[in-house]
Amino acid sequence: MNNFEVHTQESAPENSKPLLDNSIKAFGSIPSLHGVMAESPELLEAYQMLHKLFQDTSLNKEELTVVWQTINVEHECHYCVPAHAAIASMMNVDDALTQALRNREPLGDAKLQALHDMTLAVLRNRGQVAEEEVAKFYAAGYGPKQLLEIILGMSQKVMSNYVNHLADTPLDERFAKFA
Numbered sequence: 001m002n003n004f005e006v007h008t009q010e011s012a013p014e015n016s017k018p019l020l021d022n023s024i025k026a027f028g029s030i031p032s033l034h035g036v037m038a039e040s041p042e043l044l045e046a047y048q049m050l051h052k053l054f055q056d057t058s059l060n061k062e063e064l065t066v067v068w069q070t071i072n073v074e075h076e077c078h079y080c081v082p083a084h085a086a087i088a089s090m091m092n093v094d095d096a097l098t099q100a101l102r103n104r105e106p107l108g109d110a111k112l113q114a115l116h117d118m119t120l121a122v123l124r125n126r127g128q129v130a131e132e133e134v135a136k137f138y139a140a141g142y143g144p145k146q147l148l149e150i151i152l153g154m155s156q157k158v159m160s161n162y163v164n165h166l167a168d169t170p171l172d173e174r175f176a177k178f179a
Helices: 016-027 033-035 039-057 061-074 081-092 095-102 111-125 131-139 142-169 173-178
Strands: none
Touching: 016 033, 016 039, 033 039, 033 142, 039 061, 039 142, 061 081, 061 111, 061 142, 081 095, 081 142, 081 173, 111 131, 111 142, 131 142, 142 173
């Protein structure tokens, strides 16, 4: 049994209220994940900051989606997989890419496949990736900056995926059609 509450503006700890205002500004309402994270204002603030920082990297919307969904699928996150499918749709990412990621199928684009493969290698091997794999990633057109950006995205997703596992975060109605 978990004891996590999905906070509203009324029930949230005082220091989380301005952070939930940020969620409302960004998403039009408070995503359940943010409501759960609001129990710890520090966690919610860190998550929001990492989300913004990751979106500000050199990765384009397809590449952001590849990193996010690769991690979400690998972690089997019941909340983030459909949530990021919805986000990808809002970002006008081709649904075929989202479906391939969800179904663990080839991506149909060599560069995106290299990003997916490297993300999995970093995740599964806890950052201890063979030189040959790094060389293959670089040969696809990426460099050290993007390798570090994968770790930034991974940091964000570990926070959300693990919280969702612990709290069994209920899926927001707006994400349900992407479940």
